[in-house]
Amino acid sequence: MSEVRVRFAPSPTGYLHIGGVRTALYSWLWARQNRGTFILRIEDTDQERSTAKSIQVVLDSMRWLGLDWDEGPEVGGEHGPYFQSERLGLYADYAERLLASGDAYRCYATKQEIADARDAFHKTNAKGGFRFQSPWRDGADPPKDRDAYVIRFRAPREGSTGWDDVIKRRIDVPNDTQQDFILLRPNGMPLYNFGCVVDDLTMGVTLATRGDDHVINTAPQILLYKALGVEPPKFAHMPMVLAPNGEKLSKRHAAVGVLEYRDMGYLPDAVLNYLARLGWSHGDQEIFTRQELIEKFSWDHVGSTAGRYDAKKFLYVQEEHLRTLPDGEVARLTVPFLARIGIAAQADDPVLLEAIPYVKPRSATLADVADAVSYFLGEIEFEEKGKRKFLVPENASHLVQLAELIENVEPFEKEKLDEVVKGWLEANELPMKKVAQPARVAMTGRTRSPGLFEVMEVLGKDKTIARLRAAAELAASATTH
RNA sequence: GGCCCCAUCGUCUAGUGGUUAGGACAUCGGCCUCUCACGCCGGUAACGCGAGUUCGAACCUCGCUGGGGUCACCA
Numbered sequence: 001m002s003e004v005r006v007r008f009a010p011s012p013t014g015y016l017h018i019g020g021v022r023t024a025l026y027s028w029l030w031a032r033q034n035r036g037t038f039i040l041r042i043e044d045t046d047q048e049r050s051t052a053k054s055i056q057v058v059l060d061s062m063r064w065l066g067l068d069w070d071e072g073p074e075v076g077g078e079h080g081p082y083f084q085s086e087r088l089g090l091y092a093d094y095a096e097r098l099l100a101s102g103d104a105y106r107c108y109a110t111k112q113e114i115a116d117a118r119d120a121f122h123k124t125n126a127k128g129g130f131r132f133q134s135p136w137r138d139g140a141d142p143p144k145d146r147d148a149y150v151i152r153f154r155a156p157r158e159g160s161t162g163w164d165d166v167i168k169r170r171i172d173v174p175n176d177t178q179q180d181f182i183l184l185r186p187n188g189m190p191l192y193n194f195g196c197v198v199d200d201l202t203m204g205v206t207l208a209t210r211g212d213d214h215v216i217n218t219a220p221q222i223l224l225y226k227a228l229g230v231e232p233p234k235f236a237h238m239p240m241v242l243a244p245n246g247e248k249l250s251k252r253h254a255a256v257g258v259l260e261y262r263d264m265g266y267l268p269d270a271v272l273n274y275l276a277r278l279g280w281s282h283g284d285q286e287i288f289t290r291q292e293l294i295e296k297f298s299w300d301h302v303g304s305t306a307g308r309y310d311a312k313k314f315l316y317v318q319e320e321h322l323r324t325l326p327d328g329e330v331a332r333l334t335v336p337f338l339a340r341i342g343i344a345a346q347a348d349d350p351v352l353l354e355a356i357p358y359v360k361p362r363s364a365t366l367a368d369v370a371d372a373v374s375y376f377l378g379e380i381e382f383e384e385k386g387k388r389k390f391l392v393p394e395n396a397s398h399l400v401q402l403a404e405l406i407e408n409v410e411p412f413e414k415e416k417l418d419e420v421v422k423g424w425l426e427a428n429e430l431p432m433k434k435v436a437q438p439a440r441v442a443m444t445g446r447t448r449s450p451g452l453f454e455v456m457e458v459l460g461k462d463k464t465i466a467r468l469r470a471a472a473e474l475a476a477s478a479t480t481h
Numbered sequence: 482g483g484c485c486c487c488a489u490c491g492u493c494u495a496g497u498g499g500u501u502a503g504g505a506c507a508u509c510g511g512c513c514u515c516u517c518a519c520g521c522c523g524g525u526a527a528c529g530c531g532a533g534u535u536c537g538a539a540c541c542u543c544g545c546u547g548g549g550g551u552c553a554c555c556a
Contacts, residue, residue: 011556046555111554118553128483129552150554168486177484177552185554192556215485216551237486239549244492246548277505281494284504303494306549310492313506323519361519436515448517 004036005206008062008069009196011043012054015257016061018309019211019241019249022275026238027209028067029276029297039203040072042083043196045189050085061258065268066290071203079203084195091190094198094228095151095183103227104183106149107134108142131179152180153194153224161219166207166236166299173219181220193217197224200233209236212306236299239279239306249309265337265366270321274314278307287320319364327356330369337370343378351376354458358450375444376458380467386437386447391475395438398430399472402439403465412461414453421453442471 008024010016031038040062044050059073071077081087098104114132121130134152136142142149155178162172183194190198196217200208208221215237225232243253250256255264261271273288280303282288282296322330332347334356345352352373359372375381382391402421406412409420425432436452443455443464456464 009556013556043556049555114554131552171485173485179552182554187554189554191554196556211550212486213550214556217556219485239487242549248549278493284495286493286505301495305487305494307494308492310506313493316506319519362517432515434515440516446516450517452515 003206004031004034005039005204006031006036006209007039007041007200007203007205008067008209009041009043009199010058011046012050012058014049014054014057015259016058017249017256018258018261018271018275019256021061021065021067021258021271022241022278023209023211023238024062024067025065025272025275026236026280026297026299026302027207029294030207030209030299031070032294033297036206037070038068039077039079039205040069040082041199041203042073043192044083044085045191045195047085047189055083057257057259064262065258065272084190084199087195087199088188088190090202091184091195091198092188095194098153098183098224098227099151101227102154104151104153105134105136105139106142107136107152107180107182108146108149109134109136110146110148129177134180137180148186150182150186151184152182153220153227155180155220155223161222163218163222163232163235165215166234167239167302168215168237168304171215171218175219175223178220178223193220193224197221197228201225201228201230205233207234207236209238212237212240236302238302239304241275241278242306242308244308244310246308254309254311265368265370266318267321267325267333267366270314270318273321274317277317278309279303279305287317315364322363322365322369323360327353327360330356330360330366334366334369334373337366338374338377340367341370341374343370343374345377349377351458351460355450358454358458362450375446380443380445382441382445383447386441386445387474388478390438390441390447391471392478393476396472396476398435399438399442399468399475402435403468403472406456406461407465409461412457414451414457417453417456438471438475439468443467 006027008020008027010020010024028038030036042055042058044055055073062069069075071079072082095104099106109132117132118130137152137154156175158175160172160174162170164170181193182191184190196208199205218235218237222232241249243249245253247253255261258271262268269290272290272293276288276293276297277286280297281301282298285296288296325333328347331349331352334352335345335347338345355373355376356369359369363369363372401424405420405424406417409416422432424430425435437447439452440449440455441447443449443452443459449455459467
């Protein structure tokens with residue numbers, strides 16, 4: 001098999017869209033599976049939108065996801081530079097070649113003239129798409145009064161252009177629907193189709209991957225390759241990620257920037273897993289490690305239908321990944337989320353490490369984990385509802401008795417506590433329910449938590465007793481209505 | 482509207498001429514139980530429509546309908 005060279009070429013627009021991430025992911029998986037090369041290229045020719053900050057977001061996003069690139073910004077490579085805005089000389093050269101061969105021409109029409117022509121077209125002729133007919137296509141003399149021009153491609157009007165898409169089937173587009181699209185702006189900045197072709201060509205890309213919304217650009221690009229006398233790469237067009245209601249997924253529908261998932265406490269592998277599985281399958285398997293993804297990925301099983309974003313399934317995948325993550329890792333990753341809620345803890349904090357096994361099956365995200373361990377590490381905060389319902393005078397004595405009962409339990413471990421407390425309940429003909437909830441609220445401040453004895457063990461004897469007694473006092477003095 | 486793409490449970494999908502149409506999420510019911518989860522057991526739920534090819538179509542062909550994309554000096 002020949003070498004695999006693929007690229008991800010986002011335009012920095014403020015955030016990295018999860019739809020784009022999926023495109024990047026499939027390409028990356030393909031490269032890694034084949035020991036090929038994954039290139040990151042920044043398409044920053046739209047100077048209005050491209051900012052240093054946006055570029056940083058792209059790099060941060062890719063790094064957080066662990067989609068490492070072999071060539072691109074900050075790592076370099078033989079085919080650089082990897083920012084389109086720094087490759088202007090290259091585009092000029094190729095434009096010159098097309099000009100020389102007659103496959104391109106200079107067009108002096110102003111934006112206003114084109115806009116007027118478009119308006120006139122829409123007024124008179126409602127059917128068909130508008131295509132600007134440049135008077136300079138057929139060799140009119142350059143005007144004397146203006147020198148700004150764009151370079152347009154001289155698109156063929158006959159025949160058709162097609163390719164065998166790796167994901168879809170054969171696609172053919174009649175050439176008479178093509179327009180003389182612009183290659184270079186007056187300022188030398190290339191437009192998408194031209195920049196993309198020159199870059200894919202000079203970077204030796206063997207498979208061009210992109211979203212479904214780009215199928216329309218492929219025929220023009222193939223025309224460009226032909227005009228330049230080179231063989232086009234293969235193309236793979238990924239179906240889109242749609243919103244739950246079937247619209248194009250945008251900020252309106254869900255968190256679309258990957259970094260938002262980082263901030264919510266998702267794991268990179270979970271994001272990759274969910275996105276991979278949205279539009280690709282491997283039999284009945286739902287949960288994949290990164291390594292499994294690399295091993296099992298195949299273009300054959302990338303579907304051709306657009307997928308809808310499903311937040312619940314995403315969360316489920318995240319839960320599964322959290323569960324298989326070793327406790328030490330969970331602890332380490334939870335630290336920053338603890339800091340965010342005002343708890344300074346170290347990753348090797350023994351209380352944190354002890355609590356995690358109990359908290360993990362009850363959490364989906366790292367933010368959930370942080371919240372769930374907060375009362376072990378920090379001060380207790382009572383939920384108003386639980387406090388009002390369970391910390392009432394009639395429960396006060398039970399709490400005190402419980403505190404006294406466990407005073408001498410050694411070792412202070414859940415099995416032993418279970419035995420002692422249940423024995424006491426039985427002897428006094430007290431149902432567990434009667435005591436458990438008040439004690440839970442006393443120790444955690446909440447009505448929902450891990451098992452009572454697990455909480456006691458993690459909290460330790462001193463804190464457990466202190467909290468039971470404090471709550472008992474609170475309960476005794478509570479007024480009932 | 483032109484051009485292009487797409488069509489299996491609500492959602493993601495398996496399925497490549499013969500299956501009780503499978504799995505997962507969601508949903509509903511149950512078990513477990515000190516709460517909440519986890520886990521386990523079970524239920525509801527799909528081949529858009531119409532022709533054709535064939536002994537036989539979810540699978541092949543055509544049409545229709547529906548959805549999406551795109552018609553820029555954005556990418």
